[in-house]
Amino acid sequence: MRITQGTFSFLPDLTDEQIEKQIEYCLGRDCSIGIEYTDDPHPRNMLWDMWNLPMFDVADPKAILHEVNACRKAFPNHYIKINANDATRGRETVVLSFLVNRPPHEPGFRLNRQEAAGRAIRYTTHPYAADRPAGERYRE
Amino acid sequence: MNHKPNGTERYRAGVIPYAKMGYWEPDYIPKDTDVLAVFRVTPQDGVDPVEAAAAVAGESSTATWTVVWTDRLTACDVYRAKAYRLDPVPNTPGQYFAYIAYDLDLFEEGSIPNLTASIIGNVFGFKAIRALRLEDMRIPVAYLKTFQGPATGIVVERERLDKYGRPLLGATVKPKLGLSGRNYGRVVYEALRGGLDFTKDDENINSQPFMRWRERFLCCMEAVNRASAATGEVKGHYLNVTAATMEDMYERAECARELGSAIIMIDLVAGYTAIQSMAKWARKNDMILHLHRAGNSSYARQKNHGINFRVICKWMRMAGVDHLHAGTVVGKLEGDPLTVKGFYDTLREPRTPARLENGLFFDQDWASLRMVMPVASGGIHAGQTHQLLHYLGEDVVLQFGGGTIGHPQGIQAGATANRVAVEAMIQARNEGRDFLKEGPEILERTARWCSPLRAALDTWKDVTFDYASTDTVDYVAVATSTY
Numbered sequence: 001m002r003i004t005q006g007t008f009s010f011l012p013d014l015t016d017e018q019i020e021k022q023i024e025y026c027l028g029r030d031c032s033i034g035i036e037y038t039d040d041p042h043p044r045n046m047l048w049d050m051w052n053l054p055m056f057d058v059a060d061p062k063a064i065l066h067e068v069n070a071c072r073k074a075f076p077n078h079y080i081k082i083n084a085n086d087a088t089r090g091r092e093t094v095v096l097s098f099l100v101n102r103p104p105h106e107p108g109f110r111l112n113r114q115e116a117a118g119r120a121i122r123y124t125t126h127p128y129a130a131d132r133p134a135g136e137r138y139r140e
Numbered sequence: 141m142n143h144k145p146n147g148t149e150r151y152r153a154g155v156i157p158y159a160k161m162g163y164w165e166p167d168y169i170p171k172d173t174d175v176l177a178v179f180r181v182t183p184q185d186g187v188d189p190v191e192a193a194a195a196v197a198g199e200s201s202t203a204t205w206t207v208v209w210t211d212r213l214t215a216c217d218v219y220r221a222k223a224y225r226l227d228p229v230p231n232t233p234g235q236y237f238a239y240i241a242y243d244l245d246l247f248e249e250g251s252i253p254n255l256t257a258s259i260i261g262n263v264f265g266f267k268a269i270r271a272l273r274l275e276d277m278r279i280p281v282a283y284l285k286t287f288q289g290p291a292t293g294i295v296v297e298r299e300r301l302d303k304y305g306r307p308l309l310g311a312t313v314k315p316k317l318g319l320s321g322r323n324y325g326r327v328v329y330e331a332l333r334g335g336l337d338f339t340k341d342d343e344n345i346n347s348q349p350f351m352r353w354r355e356r357f358l359c360c361m362e363a364v365n366r367a368s369a370a371t372g373e374v375k376g377h378y379l380n381v382t383a384a385t386m387e388d389m390y391e392r393a394e395c396a397r398e399l400g401s402a403i404i405m406i407d408l409v410a411g412y413t414a415i416q417s418m419a420k421w422a423r424k425n426d427m428i429l430h431l432h433r434a435g436n437s438s439y440a441r442q443k444n445h446g447i448n449f450r451v452i453c454k455w456m457r458m459a460g461v462d463h464l465h466a467g468t469v470v471g472k473l474e475g476d477p478l479t480v481k482g483f484y485d486t487l488r489e490p491r492t493p494a495r496l497e498n499g500l501f502f503d504q505d506w507a508s509l510r511m512v513m514p515v516a517s518g519g520i521h522a523g524q525t526h527q528l529l530h531y532l533g534e535d536v537v538l539q540f541g542g543g544t545i546g547h548p549q550g551i552q553a554g555a556t557a558n559r560v561a562v563e564a565m566i567q568a569r570n571e572g573r574d575f576l577k578e579g580p581e582i583l584e585r586t587a588r589w590c591s592p593l594r595a596a597l598d599t600w601k602d603v604t605f606d607y608a609s610t611d612t613v614d615y616v617a618v619a620t621s622t623y
Binding site for chain 1: 295304306361365366373399508560572
């Protein structure tokens with residue numbers, strides 16, 4: 001399966017050149033860019049690991065792309081995303097977030113059903129990969 | 141007319157004009173804490189427009205048809221609403237914009253029913269006016285701060301969904317009536333699996349003989365959870381909890397919560413009290429609250445009488461809903477672009493300056509009330525993606541009902557076409573392209589590798605709803621007061 005989190009997951013994976021253009025757009029909106037990675041892609045895992053702090057004072061898209069590639073090199077089999085943080089009053093959250101790396105094989109999620117009272121079912125979404133310890137979940 | 145009568149003259153038993161009772165005060169300077177309203181007044185033939193405006197002020201605040209001495213037991217000058225400005229409607233003989241100021245203490249804190257009972261309570265049936273329309277209101281910060289506002293708001297909704305930087309995508313299940321629970325769940329699953337973020341009950345799906353509400357809730361949540369596991373995304377289905385009584389509504393909402401739904405919906409016809417109750421419930425239960433504007437066109441569409449929808453937008457932001465249908469510009473339902481922009485700004489902006497071309501008569505500071513996500517629904521399809529993004533921006537739910545379910549290759553393909561079109565258009569916009577002009581070309585190029593989009597474009601490429609709007613804004617660049 002292909003996890004479709006992030007703004008551009010229905011498009012073919014973005015090239016570095018395309019990623020750089022999106023970074024330029026974010027910088028043009030005065031956003032700071034953060035890189036985050038994980039091997040637990042549960043849809044409600046909102047705390048991915050940070051690749052350093054958001055780059056508050058970096059204005060060069062190439063420097064940010066360089067960091068993306070450094071993160072890819074360190075975690076080639078993880079999900080990696082770029083988040084653009086907008087500090088404008090009243091927004092103060094992420095305004096663009098898209099994947100820039102994914103594991104070569106994505107086993108996806110098991111849906112566990114627990115039969116409850118009446119016809120109700122309690123659902124749990126479980127990433128197959130999470131059965132293994134963190135850091136060993138996705139392999140070549 | 142500005143001569144102030146003394147107490148004996150003023151309160152002699154009998155009938156005197158409203159303007160002379162103190163409801164017309166052209167020198168009045170509205171206070172920052174006043175609630176302001178502007179009405180479009182059409183006086184009956186022979187009725188002085190000033191008297192008509194004063195009558196509207198009177199009948200929407202303290203007045204009755206005759207003088208009552210009991211006024212003198214109160215600080216009646218404060219409680220009287222004051223018509224303070226009257227402008228002829230540009231290019232529309234016989235109609236006037238009447239501006240009226242209401243003291244803050246006329247209204248109960250945090251109560252839309254109380255606010256509306258004054259502002260639209262009796263006055264619309266008043267004989268001396270032929271027609272009356274509430275065009276806009278300015279709600280003072282002091283009053284706004286007594287309202288909860290949207291239970292969730294755009295920022296928190298996006299954080300919960302983990303979806304940023306693009307319009308959200310939805311679809312209303314069709315046919316809107318008649319599907320069994322199992323068949324209904326099938327439509328929900330296919331649409332969410334194919335790429336939509338949300339699906340939606342329609343306004344008139346409650347608990348009918350063909351599908352009782354619990355069947356629908358159970359089948360929809362199976363579909364939502366299966367689609368979520370198949371895509372790794374948070375998904376939702378707006379479960380309509382509208383019912384005959386609050387007890388029924390709470391029961392349905394509790395059930396939705398227990399089943400793990402992220403979002404519920406209610407209809408505008410449920411009434412302001414029910415909406416405020418559900419907004420409080422939604423805040424307490426981490427639930428996104430979608431509001432379908434069912435019924436609004438029965439009073440919002442005609443220009444000379446009723447309530448402009450921008451006022452409903454204001455009331456609903458105060459009442460505390462998270463989603464509100466606010467027009468598509470290009471789809472099948474009423475919506476002139478400038479007017480719709482006024483609705484969207486009212487729902488989404490931290491403050492809206494007076495902009496007559498958008499029908500906004502007053503500066504409005506929203507005092508940190510959360511932002512409502514507008515919903516564009518009705519006759520839209522993937523071929524209009526560039527126009528939708530241009531007119532509506534990215535903080536919007538685009539609901540392609542027929543434009544998903546009517547896709548020739550099936551519902552999943554329809555959903556995929558919509559999602560791909562939106563992502564491709566956002567990518568192009570962010571790259572600095574003139575996406576409105578180049579939109580058709582961007583879609584064509586994307587369709588070369590995305591056959592569902594190809595089929596969508598081929599099926600609906602010539603579908604437009606090009607009718608003149610009924611509800612447009614009447615303004616001239618500079619409005620001048622003539623009274």
